[in-house]
Amino acid sequence: MEEIRVSTTERAYDVRVGPGALGRIGDYLEGADRVAVIADERVAGIHGDRLEQALAGAGRGDTPWFLVPAGEACKTVEWFGNAQQFLLEAGCTRKSTVIAFGGGACGDLAGFASAAYMRGIDFIQCPTTILAHDSSVGGKTGINLPGGKNMTGAFHQPSAVLYDTDLLETLPPEEIRSGMAEAVKHQLISPDGHARDMLVTVDYSEMDEQTLLHYIVSGIRVKAEIVGRDEREGSVRKFLNFGHTYGHAVEAAAGYGGMTHGESVMIGMLYALILSEQLTGADRGLTDALQRFSERNGYPLRSVAGYPFEQLYGYMQKDKKASYGELHFVLLPEDGHPLMNKADREQCRKADEELRKRLGVLT
Ligand SMILES: NC(=O)c1ccc[n+]([C@@H]2O[C@H](COP(=O)([O-])OP(=O)(O)OC[C@H]3O[C@@H](n4cnc5c(N)ncnc54)[C@H](O)[C@@H]3O)[C@@H](O)[C@H]2O)c1
């Protein structure tokens, strides 16, 4: 079992990663007068018995469960309200602990429900997707509004993260691609990263447990280090948005759920690398390596052909990180050394055109 310590101004907490990590849940429930689980219903159906057993082993066999719709569908005002009502009816007080059991969507909802209930109670993240190595650490929680993704939320750090990698075995291929895209991102933006090695060697169809664990742990370390320095995204935390401006635009254009978050971010990272070549003289070798890696691993890169630049640019302007019509991108002039850079419309268009050319979808 690997253990990573995250230190923020709000609190310090453990992230425990490895097979069987759920079995340690009792270590984090000692002071809780009541425990309540908020779980993704699909995950509860597949793996719920493991958490139930772990809770029973910790003397918490009477824990109430609240099942929310699988994936993104739970991140609504309505389910947020339902979760508040559940916590009240479950008899939760300020001394109670919520357990989030599911992927990033369930973690975001349960985290926000915990942040708001009685103005904030403890919660433990038990992530069940590869992507959630990113979302479960760092304390960003929230839900969607009809007009925009993640528009309502709070910073609320978990009291622990228990990441049981045994649960990842049941992930479908698109969720593996999605989560691994964030793992690639972490390697790319970190000065300690080994992105080029990863891009040459990793093939999802034959990735063993050790390799997966290695990239998950390494990604969490990168995120923990950045969040420890900048909890509220005033400075370096912005680098975690690498690939996300264009990626979010593709995700929105595809209609949320049409493409997974990480699949869209992979396209966004290719775009950001091309922009880095054009604006900072970055070496094309890295972009080519990322393109070969994502083609080999089945990322639906060519789907971008369905979304004209005008449409994507419209979405990019609505990005939370855009201010007064100027777009700010995380660029990578050199492996492991990101920086923030402005780009105007014409620069954005040129990079988009070059991306389409390289993907062979220029019309
Ligand atoms: N808070 C943050 O810092 C942060 C960071 C990145 C992403 N996010 C959010 O995370 C969400 C995406 O999270 P995600 O990619 O984990 O997807 P998800 O939570 O939407 O889950 C994807 C699908 O996988 C299923 N699933 C989950 N675990 C499974 C398992 N072990 N076996 C089989 N199926 C399983 C779910 O039921 C769902 O259908 C988005 O809402 C995004 O905004 C938050």
Ligand SMILES: [Zn+2]
């Ligand atoms: Zn992301």
